[in-house]
Amino acid sequence: MAGVAAEAPPEPGELELTPQVRSELAGLQESWLDWLSALYQEDAEGTDLALAEMQSGAARMGLRRLPDLSLGAAARAVGAADEGVLEQAELALAAAERLDPGLAEPEFARALVARARGERSLAALVALRHIVGSSLLTRLTLANFGLWMLATLLVAGVVFVAVIMATRGQQLVARLFGWLDPHMPSWACYILTLLLLLWPLLLPAGPMVLIVYWAILLWGHGARFERWVLAGLLLLLGLAPLLVNEQRKRLGVSLSTAALAIEDVRAGRLSGTLFGDLGVLRAILPESPSVRHLLADVQVMLGQWPLARDLYMQVLDEEPENSAAWLGAGVSFFHLGDFERAIGLLQQALVADPGNAAAHFNLSQAYSELLRFDESARALRDAQRLAPQTVSRWIREAAESRVIATGEGLERTAQIRRQIGAAWRSGEVKPSWYLSLPPAVLFVAIAMVLHLLVPAKKSSARDQPDAVPAPNRWARTFLPGYAEVEARRPVAAFAALLVPCALVALPLVVRSAFRLPWLLVPASQLSWWVTGVGLVLWALVRFLRQKRRPVRISMAGAK
Amino acid sequence: MDNLEGRIEERRLSEVLLLLARQRGRGILTVQGDQEIIGLSILDGQLVSADALNQSLEEGLGRILTGSGLVSAEVLANLGAEHHAGGGRVVDLLLERNYIGRDTLNAALRDHAYGLCVQVLGWKRGEYKFYRGDEVAFEEGVAPIPIEEVLVRAADELASAELLGALxxxxxxxxxxxxxxxxxxxxxxxxxxxxxxxxxxxxxxxxxxxxxxxxxxxxxxxxxxxxxxxxxxxxxxxxxxxxxxxxxxRQGDVPPSPRRPAFSAAPPADEAKPSSPALAAAPPSPVTVPLPVIEPQSEEPPPPVAKPAPAPLPIRERQRIGPPPWLARLLAAGLLVAAAVYCLPAPWRIYLPFPWHADLRQAFDTERQAGIFLQVDRAARTFFLLEGRFPESLAELEQVGLLPRRGLFAARGGELGYSATATSFSLQAPAGASRTEGIGGNFLLDPEFQARAAREEPPLVLLD
Structure with a gap:
C-alpha cells in the first residue's frame, strides 16, 4: 500500500467488494500465475492467452491498466535477460507494455535488456516522456525542477558574493586594515582583520551567515546593479524556506495513499492495493460528499449498483443540486431494475441541470424499459438536440451498457486533494516556516538602509577600485563572473554564473530532492554524468569564445 | 581627433596620450586642473615641450638647473631680472653667457617638459582638450620624448600601478x-x-x-x-x-626588480648618461627632474652651486605596508570552500540553512522519505509478485535491478533498515520514520484473497 510515512492512517477499511468483483480480482491473480508459468515454458500462445484474460478481467471492472503486473513483467524481462533467456525477455517486455502502456519501467527494462544483449538503446531516454502522463511524476518533476532553480540561484548568489569579495574585497580589507593599523603592529592587524571578517564561521550555519555578513559588508563597495544582485540574494535566502515549505505541502498530499488511489482511478489503473487505498481515502474524509461521489463512481465502474446507489443518495443528502449525483443515482436504480425510481431521479437531475444531455438520454432508456415509447422518443430528441454527436456515440454504446454514467465524481480530484491537505495539516506538527519571514524582511531592510546610506559607485569599466593584478586568461576563462564583475557588469556576471552553478547544483539537488519512485532505472548516476559532460562543454565553449575574442586591454590599465 | 576633449575622471590622461601617440597627433593638449593649466606640445605623437600657466619656463628651468647644480640660484635671479628688464630670454642669456651649453639646455628643457607631463599625469581631476595644429612651437634641438617613455618613467617614479594598470x-x-x-x-x-x-x-x-x-x-x-x-x-x-x-x-628566481628611485629619471641608453651623485639627491618635486651632468662649456669657474636638498625617502618606504592584494581572493576562495563543506554532506542546507529551519527540514525530510518508501514499496511488491515472497534484504532488490543503489538510503543519508516476514516487510529510516506493509488486501499478492473470494461466492442452488 503506497502512502506516507508521517501519515497516521486510520484503520483502513477496505472498499466493499461484492463476491462477483472479488472473484474477478482473484481471477486476475490466477491469470498472472498462468502467465508466469507459460512464460517460464516460453509458451507464447499461453502467455498471450493469459494476458488477454488479465486485460479483459480488468476491463470488466472499468479499468484498463494493470501497473503492478506490468512492473512484474518488466522485472521478469530484466531477470530473463540477465539469465540469457532473451526470447523470454522479449515476451515479458511485450506483456509489460500491453499491461500498462503508460509506465516508464517497461521502457527502462527494454534498455536493460538491450544492454544485456550488448546493444545500446535510447528507450530509457524515450521513457522520460511518461513524466508528462503521470500526475505524480509531473508534480515531483516540477517540484524538483523548482528546487533545482532555487539551488542554482542560491549557489550562484554565493559564488557572486565570493567574486565580489575577490574583486572588490581588497578595498574592504584595506579599509579594515587602515583602521587598525595606527593602533597595533601589523601581525595583530592581520589577525584582527581576519577575525572581523570571519567571525560568523563560529556560528551555527556559519558559512551561510558569512555570506549574508559579507553581502552587507561589501555593499558599500558595489555598484548599483551589484547591489540589486546582492539584495536579490538576501531576499531569496530569506524566502527559500517558504518556497520549499509550499512545495513540501503540495507533494505531501500527492504522495499520500489517498491521493495516489485517486490518481490510479482517474488513470484507469487497477493496482493490487487500489481498494485498500480507497478505503484509506474514505477513512480520512468520511463525511466528504466529494469522496462519496468519487467512490460512488468507482462502484459504478465495478458494477456494484446497490453500493453505488447508497453512496449517490448520501451525496444528494449533502448536495441536492448535484445533477451528476442525481444522474448516477438514476443509473444505479436503472441497473437494479427500478425504472420508475430511476425516471424520478433522472428528472431531478434535469431539474438541477436542464442541459444535462446524459440525463435526457438515460431517461429515454428508462421510459423505453417501461414501454413508454412516446416519452422515450421525446427524451431522446431532447438529448440529441443538446449534444447530437455525443448522443450518437451513446446510442452505439447503449447496446452494451444501456445507460450512461458520466463519472463526474472522478473529476472532483482537485477538491478532494485540497480536503486531504486540510485534514492532514490539521494533524501535522506545523513547521515554523514563519520564522523565515523576519530574516527575509530584515535582509531586505538592511539592503534598503544601506542603499540609502551608502552611495553606489558608478558602473564604469574604467573604475579601477584597487591595484590588484588582473587574473590571467585561464582564470578569466574558468572563473565565471570574475571578468564581468571587474568590468562592472554584475548582471552579466550573475548570468555567467548561472550555467555552471546549475550544473554543479544538479547532483546536489538530486540528492536532496523528492525521489521519483521509478524502478529498473538503467542509469542511477545520470545527474553526475550530466554535470560532468555539461561542465566540460561549458568550459570548452568559454575557452573557444575567449580564444576568439580580441584581447581587450584598457589603455589605462589591465582589466 | 578634433573633438578630443573630456574629463580626466572619465578618461585617464595616459589613455589620451597613448591615443595621440597612436594617431601621431600634432598640436597642444591643454589640461586644466584645480589650480593649474598645463599645455603639452605634441609633435607626431611625441612630447616636445610643456608650459604651465602658473609656472613660467624660466622658473621651471631654473629649478632644474639649480637642482642639478649647474647654475646657481643667484645667477638665475640675475638673469631673470635682466629678462624682465627686456634683456632677452633667460635661455638665450644662459647660452650667451656660457653658463650652460646647448645640449645641456636641451636636456633641461626636455626634462622640464617631462616633469610637467608627470605632474599632470598625477592629477585625479580636470579637463583636457587637444588643439590640433600643424605648427608646434618647441626649442630647436630638443629631442622629442616618446609617449611610452613618459608613461613608463612616470609609472616608475610615481610608483603608480594605476597609471598603466600595473607597475x-x-x-x-x-x-x-x-x-x-x-x-x-x-x-x-x-x-x-x-x-x-x-x-x-x-x-x-x-x-x-x-x-x-x-x-x-x-x-x-x-x-x-x-x-x-x-x-x-x-x-x-x-x-x-x-x-x-x-x-x-618569473617569480622566485629573480630578485626584486630594482626600481629607480623616485625622481631620478635616467634617460635611455642612447641618451646622455647620468652619473652625478647629486642627481640622486634631487628635490622631490615632480618637475625637478635632474639633468645629466654635462661639463660647462665655459672656461670660467662655475657659478656657485646651490646646496641640494636632502633626498626624500622613496614613496614606498613612507607608506605602511597594507594587506596583500591576494588576501581578498584567498578569503573568497575560503568562503566557497566553507560553503561547499557545509552543504555537500547535506545539500538541503542550501535552501534551509539556518538553525530556525530545523523543524522545516524535518518536515521536508518526511515528505522526501515518503517518496523513498513508495519506491521501495513498489520494488518489494514487484519482487513478491515474481518470487512469492518479500526480499530478505534491500540489497536483493538492488541485485535484481529493481532498486537503484541510492534507493537503499534514507532521505538524510544512512541505509534504510529493512526486515521481512512471509507476509509483510518493515522499513526504518535512521531518522526515525518507519513503515510496515503487507500483502493483506492486495488482491494480486494475497493468496487468501482468492480463497476468500471462493468462500464468498454465492452457492449454486439446484431446484428440482
Missing amino acids: PPSTEEVFEQVDLLDASMAAETLGELLSPGLTSTEPGEEIHSLLDRVDGSRTVGLLARDAGMSDHRARLLLLRMEQADLLRR
Missing part, C-alpha cells in the same frame, strides 16, 4: 610565456590595440620579435636590445603582453 617591469626582470592559446591572434590584437600607440609602423612584427625572444631566461633589458627597441618601449610592450596573459614575470 612596469624593470630591465632586470625576466619573463616567461604563459601559454600559447593563439599567440599570433593575440599578438595581432595587441598590435591593433596598443602598438600604434607606441608609434610603431609594424606593431605585429615588433610584438612577435619580442614574444619570440621571451624564453624565461633573458632579462627585459636583453630582450629590448635583441629586439632592437628602447628599454621603455620593451617594458611597456611586455607589461601589456603580461596583462593580456601572454607572458608572466
Whole structure:
C-alpha cells in the first residue's frame, strides 16, 4: 500500500467488494500465475492467452491498466535477460507494455535488456516522456525542477558574493586594515582583520551567515546593479524556506495513499492495493460528499449498483443540486431494475441541470424499459438536440451498457486533494516556516538602509577600485563572473554564473530532492554524468569564445 | 581627433596620450586642473615641450638647473631680472653667457617638459582638450620624448600601478610565456590595440620579435636590445603582453626588480648618461627632474652651486605596508570552500540553512522519505509478485535491478533498515520514520484473497 510515512492512517477499511468483483480480482491473480508459468515454458500462445484474460478481467471492472503486473513483467524481462533467456525477455517486455502502456519501467527494462544483449538503446531516454502522463511524476518533476532553480540561484548568489569579495574585497580589507593599523603592529592587524571578517564561521550555519555578513559588508563597495544582485540574494535566502515549505505541502498530499488511489482511478489503473487505498481515502474524509461521489463512481465502474446507489443518495443528502449525483443515482436504480425510481431521479437531475444531455438520454432508456415509447422518443430528441454527436456515440454504446454514467465524481480530484491537505495539516506538527519571514524582511531592510546610506559607485569599466593584478586568461576563462564583475557588469556576471552553478547544483539537488519512485532505472548516476559532460562543454565553449575574442586591454590599465 | 576633449575622471590622461601617440597627433593638449593649466606640445605623437600657466619656463628651468647644480640660484635671479628688464630670454642669456651649453639646455628643457607631463599625469581631476595644429612651437634641438617613455618613467617614479594598470617591469626582470592559446591572434590584437600607440609602423612584427625572444631566461633589458627597441618601449610592450596573459614575470628566481628611485629619471641608453651623485639627491618635486651632468662649456669657474636638498625617502618606504592584494581572493576562495563543506554532506542546507529551519527540514525530510518508501514499496511488491515472497534484504532488490543503489538510503543519508516476514516487510529510516506493509488486501499478492473470494461466492442452488 503506497502512502506516507508521517501519515497516521486510520484503520483502513477496505472498499466493499461484492463476491462477483472479488472473484474477478482473484481471477486476475490466477491469470498472472498462468502467465508466469507459460512464460517460464516460453509458451507464447499461453502467455498471450493469459494476458488477454488479465486485460479483459480488468476491463470488466472499468479499468484498463494493470501497473503492478506490468512492473512484474518488466522485472521478469530484466531477470530473463540477465539469465540469457532473451526470447523470454522479449515476451515479458511485450506483456509489460500491453499491461500498462503508460509506465516508464517497461521502457527502462527494454534498455536493460538491450544492454544485456550488448546493444545500446535510447528507450530509457524515450521513457522520460511518461513524466508528462503521470500526475505524480509531473508534480515531483516540477517540484524538483523548482528546487533545482532555487539551488542554482542560491549557489550562484554565493559564488557572486565570493567574486565580489575577490574583486572588490581588497578595498574592504584595506579599509579594515587602515583602521587598525595606527593602533597595533601589523601581525595583530592581520589577525584582527581576519577575525572581523570571519567571525560568523563560529556560528551555527556559519558559512551561510558569512555570506549574508559579507553581502552587507561589501555593499558599500558595489555598484548599483551589484547591489540589486546582492539584495536579490538576501531576499531569496530569506524566502527559500517558504518556497520549499509550499512545495513540501503540495507533494505531501500527492504522495499520500489517498491521493495516489485517486490518481490510479482517474488513470484507469487497477493496482493490487487500489481498494485498500480507497478505503484509506474514505477513512480520512468520511463525511466528504466529494469522496462519496468519487467512490460512488468507482462502484459504478465495478458494477456494484446497490453500493453505488447508497453512496449517490448520501451525496444528494449533502448536495441536492448535484445533477451528476442525481444522474448516477438514476443509473444505479436503472441497473437494479427500478425504472420508475430511476425516471424520478433522472428528472431531478434535469431539474438541477436542464442541459444535462446524459440525463435526457438515460431517461429515454428508462421510459423505453417501461414501454413508454412516446416519452422515450421525446427524451431522446431532447438529448440529441443538446449534444447530437455525443448522443450518437451513446446510442452505439447503449447496446452494451444501456445507460450512461458520466463519472463526474472522478473529476472532483482537485477538491478532494485540497480536503486531504486540510485534514492532514490539521494533524501535522506545523513547521515554523514563519520564522523565515523576519530574516527575509530584515535582509531586505538592511539592503534598503544601506542603499540609502551608502552611495553606489558608478558602473564604469574604467573604475579601477584597487591595484590588484588582473587574473590571467585561464582564470578569466574558468572563473565565471570574475571578468564581468571587474568590468562592472554584475548582471552579466550573475548570468555567467548561472550555467555552471546549475550544473554543479544538479547532483546536489538530486540528492536532496523528492525521489521519483521509478524502478529498473538503467542509469542511477545520470545527474553526475550530466554535470560532468555539461561542465566540460561549458568550459570548452568559454575557452573557444575567449580564444576568439580580441584581447581587450584598457589603455589605462589591465582589466 | 578634433573633438578630443573630456574629463580626466572619465578618461585617464595616459589613455589620451597613448591615443595621440597612436594617431601621431600634432598640436597642444591643454589640461586644466584645480589650480593649474598645463599645455603639452605634441609633435607626431611625441612630447616636445610643456608650459604651465602658473609656472613660467624660466622658473621651471631654473629649478632644474639649480637642482642639478649647474647654475646657481643667484645667477638665475640675475638673469631673470635682466629678462624682465627686456634683456632677452633667460635661455638665450644662459647660452650667451656660457653658463650652460646647448645640449645641456636641451636636456633641461626636455626634462622640464617631462616633469610637467608627470605632474599632470598625477592629477585625479580636470579637463583636457587637444588643439590640433600643424605648427608646434618647441626649442630647436630638443629631442622629442616618446609617449611610452613618459608613461613608463612616470609609472616608475610615481610608483603608480594605476597609471598603466600595473607597475612596469624593470630591465632586470625576466619573463616567461604563459601559454600559447593563439599567440599570433593575440599578438595581432595587441598590435591593433596598443602598438600604434607606441608609434610603431609594424606593431605585429615588433610584438612577435619580442614574444619570440621571451624564453624565461633573458632579462627585459636583453630582450629590448635583441629586439632592437628602447628599454621603455620593451617594458611597456611586455607589461601589456603580461596583462593580456601572454607572458608572466618569473617569480622566485629573480630578485626584486630594482626600481629607480623616485625622481631620478635616467634617460635611455642612447641618451646622455647620468652619473652625478647629486642627481640622486634631487628635490622631490615632480618637475625637478635632474639633468645629466654635462661639463660647462665655459672656461670660467662655475657659478656657485646651490646646496641640494636632502633626498626624500622613496614613496614606498613612507607608506605602511597594507594587506596583500591576494588576501581578498584567498578569503573568497575560503568562503566557497566553507560553503561547499557545509552543504555537500547535506545539500538541503542550501535552501534551509539556518538553525530556525530545523523543524522545516524535518518536515521536508518526511515528505522526501515518503517518496523513498513508495519506491521501495513498489520494488518489494514487484519482487513478491515474481518470487512469492518479500526480499530478505534491500540489497536483493538492488541485485535484481529493481532498486537503484541510492534507493537503499534514507532521505538524510544512512541505509534504510529493512526486515521481512512471509507476509509483510518493515522499513526504518535512521531518522526515525518507519513503515510496515503487507500483502493483506492486495488482491494480486494475497493468496487468501482468492480463497476468500471462493468462500464468498454465492452457492449454486439446484431446484428440482
